[in-house]
Amino acid sequence: MKQEVTYDEAADVEVIKGHPHGDVARVAGAALADDAGCHSGADMAEAARLAGKSEVLEKFRADYPMGPHDKPQSMCPAFGSLRVGLRMKRVATVLSGSACCVYGLTFVSHFYGARRSVGYVPFNSETLVTGKLFEDIRESVHELADPDRYDAIVVTNLCVPTASGVPLRLLPKEINGVRIVGIDVPGFGVPTHAEAKDVLAGAMLTYARQEAEAGPVAAPVGGRSSRPTVALLGEMFPADPMMIGQMLAPMGLAAGPVLPCREWRELYAALDCSVVAAIHPFYTDTVRAFRAAGRPVVGSAPVGHDGTAAWLRGIGETYGVSADQIAAAQNAALPAIKGALAATPIKGTITLSGYEGSELLVARLLIESGAEVPYVGTACAKSEWSAADAAWLEAKGVTVKYRASLEDDCAAMEAVKPDLAIGTTPVVQKAKELGVPGLYFTNLISARPLMGVAGAGSLAEVINAAIANKDRMDRMTAFFEDVGHADTAGVWEGSPNLRPDFRAQHQKKLDKMARAAKAREMI
Numbered sequence: 001m002k003q004e005v006t007y008d009e010a011a012d013v014e015v016i017k018g019h020p021h022g023d024v025a026r027v028a029g030a031a032l033a034d035d036a037g038c039h040s041g042a043d044m045a046e047a048a049r050l051a052g053k054s055e056v057l058e059k060f061r062a063d064y065p066m067g068p069h070d071k072p073q074s075m076c077p078a079f080g081s082l083r084v085g086l087r088m089k090r091v092a093t094v095l096s097g098s099a100c101c102v103y104g105l106t107f108v109s110h111f112y113g114a115r116r117s118v119g120y121v122p123f124n125s126e127t128l129v130t131g132k133l134f135e136d137i138r139e140s141v142h143e144l145a146d147p148d149r150y151d152a153i154v155v156t157n158l159c160v161p162t163a164s165g166v167p168l169r170l171l172p173k174e175i176n177g178v179r180i181v182g183i184d185v186p187g188f189g190v191p192t193h194a195e196a197k198d199v200l201a202g203a204m205l206t207y208a209r210q211e212a213e214a215g216p217v218a219a220p221v222g223g224r225s226s227r228p229t230v231a232l233l234g235e236m237f238p239a240d241p242m243m244i245g246q247m248l249a250p251m252g253l254a255a256g257p258v259l260p261c262r263e264w265r266e267l268y269a270a271l272d273c274s275v276v277a278a279i280h281p282f283y284t285d286t287v288r289a290f291r292a293a294g295r296p297v298v299g300s301a302p303v304g305h306d307g308t309a310a311w312l313r314g315i316g317e318t319y320g321v322s323a324d325q326i327a328a329a330q331n332a333a334l335p336a337i338k339g340a341l342a343a344t345p346i347k348g349t350i351t352l353s354g355y356e357g358s359e360l361l362v363a364r365l366l367i368e369s370g371a372e373v374p375y376v377g378t379a380c381a382k383s384e385w386s387a388a389d390a391a392w393l394e395a396k397g398v399t400v401k402y403r404a405s406l407e408d409d410c411a412a413m414e415a416v417k418p419d420l421a422i423g424t425t426p427v428v429q430k431a432k433e434l435g436v437p438g439l440y441f442t443n444l445i446s447a448r449p450l451m452g453v454a455g456a457g458s459l460a461e462v463i464n465a466a467i468a469n470k471d472r473m474d475r476m477t478a479f480f481e482d483v484g485h486a487d488t489a490g491v492w493e494g495s496p497n498l499r500p501d502f503r504a505q506h507q508k509k510l511d512k513m514a515r516a517a518k519a520r521e522m523i
Contacts, residue, residue: 043520044159044162044163044186044188045057045163045188045189047163047164048162048163048165048186048188048189050165051163051164051165052165052167053162053163053165053184056162056184056189057189060189060190061189063195063198063284063285064189064190064191064192064195064198064282064284064381065381065403066191066403067191067379067381067402067403067404067405073379073405073406074192074193074355074379074424075108075193076101076104076105076187076193077185077187077190077191077192077193077195077196078095078097078101078105078156078158078185078187078190078193078196079105079108079109079193079196080185080192080193080194080195080196080197080199080200081154081156081183081185081196081197081199081200082095082105082109082118082156083109083112083114083193083197084197084200084201084260085154085156085200086109086114086116086118087114087260087262088152088260088261088262088263088264089151089262089263090149090150090151090152090263090264091150091151091152091153091154091263091264092119092144092149092150092152092153092154093116093118093119093153093154093156094118094119094120094121094137094140094141094144094153094154094155094156095118095119095120095121095156095158096120096121096123096133096137096155096156096157096158096161096166097156097157097158097159097160097161098158098159098160099120099122101158101159102118102120102158105118105158106118106120119140119144121133121136121137121140123136123161128160128161128164128166129164133161133164133166134166134167134170137155137166137168137171138171138172141153141155141171141172141175141180142175145175145176145178145180146176146178147176147177147178150178151178151179151263151264152178152179152180152181152204152264153175153178153179153180153181154181154182154183154200154204155168155171155180155181155182155183156182156183156184156185156200157182157183157184157185157186158185158186158187159186159187159188162184162185162186162189163186163188168182168183168184169182173207179207179264181200181203181204181207183199183200183203184199185199185200191379191381191403192282192355192379192380193355194280194282194355194356194357194379194380195282195284195380195381197235197260197283198282198283198284198285198286199285200260201259201260201283201285201286202283202284202285202286202288202289203285204264204267205259205267205270205271205286205289205290206285206289206292208264208267208268208271209271209289209292209293211268212268212271212293217265217268218265218268219265219268219269220257220265220266220268220269221263221265224269224272225254225256226254227252227253227254228252228253228254228273228274228275228319229253229254229255229256229257229269229272229273229274230244230248230253230254230255230256230273230274230275230276230277230315231256231257231258231259231270231273231275231276231277231290231295232244232255232256232257232258232259232277232279233259233276233277233278233279233280233283233286233287233290233297234258234259234278234279234280234283234301234357234358235258235260235280236258236279236450236451237447237448237449237450239449239454240449240450240451240452240454240455241255241258242255243302243449243451243452243453243454243455244277244302244451244452246333246452247302247308247312247329247332247333247451247452248312248315248329249329250325250328250329250332251312251315251316251319251321251325251326251328251329252321252325253274253275253315253319253321256269256270256272256273257269257270257273259283259286270290271290271293271295273295274295274319275295275296275297275298275315275318275319276290276295276296276297276298277297277298277301277311277315278297278298278299278300278385279301279358279361280356280357280358281299281357281380281383281384281385281386282357282380282381282383284383287385296318297385298311298314298315298318299314299383299384299385299386299387299388299389300314300361300385300386300388300389301361301450301451302333302451302452303361303362303364303365303450303451303455304337304341304364304365304367304368304369304455304456305334305337305338305341305368306364306368306392307361307364307365307368307389307392308330308333308334308337308451308452309330309334310388312326312329312330312333313326313330316329333452333453336453337452337453337456340453340456340457341368341369341370341456341457343457344369344456344457344460344461345369345370345460346366346369346370346371346459346460346463346464347370347371347464347467348371348372348418348419348420348463348464348467349371349372349373349374349416349418349419349420350366350371350372350373350418350419350420350421350422350463351373351374351375351376351409351412351413351416351418351420351421351422351423352366352373352375352376352377352422352423352441353375353376353377353378353404353408353409353412353422353423353424353427353441354377354378354379354422354423354424354441354442354445354446355378355379355380355424355442356441356442356446357378357380358446358450359376359377359378359441360376360378360386360389360390360393360400361389361450362422362441362445362446362450362459363376363389363393363398364389364392364393365450365455365456365459366459366463367393367396367398368456369456369459369460369463371463373393373396373398374397374398374399374412374416374418375398375399375401375412375413375416376393376398376399376400376401377401377404377408377409377412377423378400378401378402378403378404379403379404380402380403381402381403382402382403399412406424406426406427409423409424409427410426410427410430413427413430413431413434413436414430414434417434417436418436419436419437419467419470420436420437420438420439420463420466420467421436421437421438421439422438422439422441422445423438423440423441424440424441424442425440428440432473434477435470435473435474435476435477436473437466437467437469437470437473438466439462439463439466444462445459445462448462
């Protein structure tokens with residue numbers, strides 16, 4: 001009789017055992033070793049090219065040009081595309097990648113509120129090399145394609161399957177009326193999780209455009225708008241589309257669907273728009289799909305007084321609205337925005353950085369609220385859709401850094417010594433170590449309304465409260481002043497035992513590895 005107490009059937013699941021290293025695994029090449037991943041950089045990219053993925057990688061390089069670093073410095077980029085799929089009704093998501101990557105992605109997706117399962121097609125070295133993995137993916141998709149449950153199935157290749165050339169393009173485009181969308185989102189090709197959103201959003205919009213061109217498609221649940229619409233490109237706080245709709249009304253326009261969208265038929269409604277507003281500037285492939293459908297695109301967003309005035313004028317002129325209607329829309333919105341900015345001032349110096357793509361918009365709002373913002377760093381690439389924002393900021397004396405690295409953001413924060421540092425988790429951690437108040441951009445800043453009157457006063461309370469924490473930060477810094485740092489961290493009764501000989505020996509190993517890597521690049 002078994003003595004072990006169990007609560008489910010996990011212990012009875014058959015464990016798949018792969019070949020030991022030295023047999024089939026060696027055929028896959030050094031680039032696909034167990035420790036390979038998005039941080040393997042050039043090795044994985046070269047393997048992908050040899051496996052027939054050159055066209056995909058060239059497209060990524062054109063759409064999302066690399067910066068000073070060739071590997072992600074934030075969370076796995078595939079989280080962006082995964083999140084887009086999980087937010088859609090009647091859309092199933094299947095991942096193909098290393099088990100550790102899939103675990104991390106599913107964990108963080110559920111941490112951020114996903115309420116649906118994520119499909120996973122496991123593999124080992126044999127199924128990867130022999131092509132059996134693709135057969136397993138195709139079989140899984142066929143089993144999953146139930147038109148009563150799903151409108152579409154999204155299959156995503158992570159780093160190792162992409163580097164191995166798993167050909168998702170060979171999957172059927174449709175099974176039992178269920179659309180099949182296959183994408184590659186390798187960390188060595190897509191720099192940020194923001195741009196990974198574009199990979200899936202663009203693929204789905206292209207699919208929907210081809211459907212619309214082929215014949216009649218389903219109307220939105222609420223029916224078509226009686227007024228011409230402006231499609232909104234970029235994830236926003238739920239109140240922002242409503243604020244934008246109110247500002248567009250005097251011009252006879254309405255706010256259209258927000259992309260990435262919540263269900264498939266909203267893609268058709270988005271393609272039915274009259275103008276596309278690229279609120280977030282990194283949706284390169286999605287903009288390409290809109291332009292293929294003949295839709296004009298306007299950049300920036302209605303943030304603050306100046307941003308709202310310029311954006312309303314740009315939308316109106318693009319659609320062909322009269323000057324009087326544009327003036328009416330501006331006069332209806334701008335006085336209230338100016339009043340809200342004056343009523344909720346922000347005083348202090350702030351450095352701002354992040355990887356969401358809305359960093360320049362937030363900086364504009366902070367400056368119009370009275371803050372001094374000498375530095376703005378964004379992990380996203382330079383784009384024509386954020387050019388007006390960058391020009392406005394630079395005219396105010398702001399240094400704007402595209403494809404900013406963690407090192408750039410930390411260096412700016414340390415040089416400026418601001419009253420508040422807004423940034424990613426490691427930037428905020430570094431700031432607090434120095435006694436500078438910090439706020440995490442993603443959770444505390446981008447998750448607030450930014451557009452119109454609602455956005456004008458939304459940041460002041462949290463910003464001013466954080467700046468007021470300076471005295472508390474000073475007390476904490478003084479309290480922990482003598483606890484050590486890095487390898488001497490902790491409370492010591494005497495001096496820590498330092499071993500410079502061990503440190504030098506380890507540094508020699510690191511230098512040798514760096515020289516070997518450099519030699520491989522030259523070959």
